[in-house]
Amino acid sequence: MTNHKTSSSSWYDWSTVHHFFKPLEKPLEIYVFIDPTCSSCFMLDRILKRLKLEYGHYFALKHVFSKQQRKSRSTEQSRNLQSGISCEKLWIEEEFAGHVPSIAIKAAELQGKKAGYRYFKKIQESLFMNQESVDSLDTLLICAEKADIDYEEFIRDLQSEAAIKALECDLRITEEMDVQELPTLVFFNQKMEEEGIKVAGSYPYEIYVQILEEILGFQPKANPLPSLEECAREFQVITTSEISYIYQIESHEVEHEMKKLMLKRAVEHIPLRSETFWRYM
Template identity: 45%
Template sequence: MKNRSLQQTPHLAAISIKAAELQGKKAGVRFIQKLQELLFIEDKDISDINVIQQCAQSVGLDLNEFLQDVYSETAAKAFQCDLKISSEMEVDEMPSMVFFNEKIEDEGIKITGLYSYDIYVQILTEMLQGYPKPAEKPPLEVFLSLNPVNATQDLALIFDVSPQKVERQMKKLQIQQKVQKIASLHGSYWRYKYNNL
């Protein structure tokens, strides 16, 4: 039986992420990306069950299964588990990151606030007792297919190029009808168009 009071809770978005993850990790990632798009670009209320349903449907989740899971004990317990872990780690500010190494007995290192990329590299270098080898960056279109909505500044940071160079590359893709520029209250973004539709 659906818990109707859950439709009004601010935690509904977080619980819905857990419900989406029950359909697989990739499904969960697609769901949270679309949820962020709805919040930041379309300025939608992601605590509204109708918006959440729209999000689930648009990323191809089994809608009936998803809705059952949203109101299930499984999703609620997974969310409670996340809250418990956050509490145990004293994560009470955003953003916060907790780094762990392979040794279970070692404590994690919590970093609260925004820092430059170099600080995170330094932390990882100390934890790994050696410089972490960065993964190769994928081609731009491959990255966009996995992360379909991006700001120019974010792409410039990720690919270590100037925002002007990113704008030129994205305009070329726009001419090829592979991306669309979207204006929002929070600035402009680029949306990758799957199958160039």
């Protein structure tokens, strides 16, 4: 965590006004720096889901996409993707060759933040659930169809400068905030001109709740967790381990309860070798 300059009294000032927040007004903003193809970033999702369910009324999330440093790929493979649309090719400049999924997410975001988030989750599903290559243009286009965004507009935006510039903005923010490790969360109080609190890597859930309390200046009140069906509806796709983590129950209990929902045709069971996924129907 970074050192943040503030006085204890400035934090406590918030305790006198937090009861008067409007229903849609949220005092905090959390920047989530991630690589959409990074398994560690994907694992952070269980923490964010629980945090959203219990304390989402206090904060808004902003995803910032960057790239976890890995061994370089074949430049030609990354730059030259066969589109299959009018036999054209999608060209990616060499400096962005490793950012193809992030460029696609930014193209989807041009249709709105919610559209971009739906597309981002489909990218993760394709990679971590279906074990598909998200550097493949075919996969990127299938994700666009599944995310329920304007397909033709997405194709145009994917080949536009606007998507590249949007990604450049994310990379610039990553550099300016000196983010060296992914995932990283940065907590900001939108009502106070103070430095944020930066948390690199993953920590126990209680640490994030403690940070919320510190930056708010009062003890936040947790919402009661929803039913499992409501949770599945909220996130659309969720794993057994995530449910176990959120509800603090054993995996076999999760399986038992989710199979009841499967019999109600509320969820679809997707067993994989390493994890069990549940998709809301």
